[in-house]
Amino acid sequence: MSTQEVTLRSTLAGFTAEGKLHTLSVWFILALRLMIGLAFFQSGLDKVLSGSFSAAGYLQNAPPANGSPVAGLFVAMGETPWFVDFVNVAVPWGEVFIGLGVIFGVLTRFAAFWGAFMMLLFYLGNWDISHGYINGDFAYMLVFLSVAAFGAGRILGLDSYIEQYDIGGESLIERYPWMRYLLG
Numbered sequence: 001m002s003t004q005e006v007t008l009r010s011t012l013a014g015f016t017a018e019g020k021l022h023t024l025s026v027w028f029i030l031a032l033r034l035m036i037g038l039a040f041f042q043s044g045l046d047k048v049l050s051g052s053f054s055a056a057g058y059l060q061n062a063p064p065a066n067g068s069p070v071a072g073l074f075v076a077m078g079e080t081p082w083f084v085d086f087v088n089v090a091v092p093w094g095e096v097f098i099g100l101g102v103i104f105g106v107l108t109r110f111a112a113f114w115g116a117f118m119m120l121l122f123y124l125g126n127w128d129i130s131h132g133y134i135n136g137d138f139a140y141m142l143v144f145l146s147v148a149a150f151g152a153g154r155i156l157g158l159d160s161y162i163e164q165y166d167i168g169g170e171s172l173i174e175r176y177p178w179m180r181y182l183l184g
Helices: 025-050 055-068 071-078 080-105 109-124 138-147 159-164 177-181
Strands: 007-014 015-022
Touching: 025 080, 025 109, 025 138, 055 071, 055 080, 055 109, 071 080, 080 109, 109 138, 109 177
Parallel strands: none
Antiparallel strands: 007 015
């Protein structure tokens, strides 16, 4: 087995962070991708198969009961019939498709963005800071962001093949560089 360290360096707003990443880390990045993908897929599939998922009660009651700082927004969403209808489809099917995208490494960054967005909403809706500001919803959001940042779809995922798809002598990613924000 061949392993080595890779130096990472990033500058943001004039501050530079630097560190070394062991090449064995690729397996842990893959494990994070598969874990969060499977968790989301299973959660969404359970909701879809039950056929009884409804967000209305949660939106109207849970955030005010737990003291969420955005409780009013959740209540307004819960009192808007068309929005509740949208959420009743978007949450279960969104979890299924985000999970599948992340598991198979297809449009991984796109899927991870929406997964992180959903986890942010769950974090705000499930507000509980009795043990601090960090909870499972927040941790899952960070896992999704890590999956996106590491381009985890390129690790035994289909994004690595999609990026190299030949279009007129150029790879897809060379021809359409903006696709880097969706793939990887």
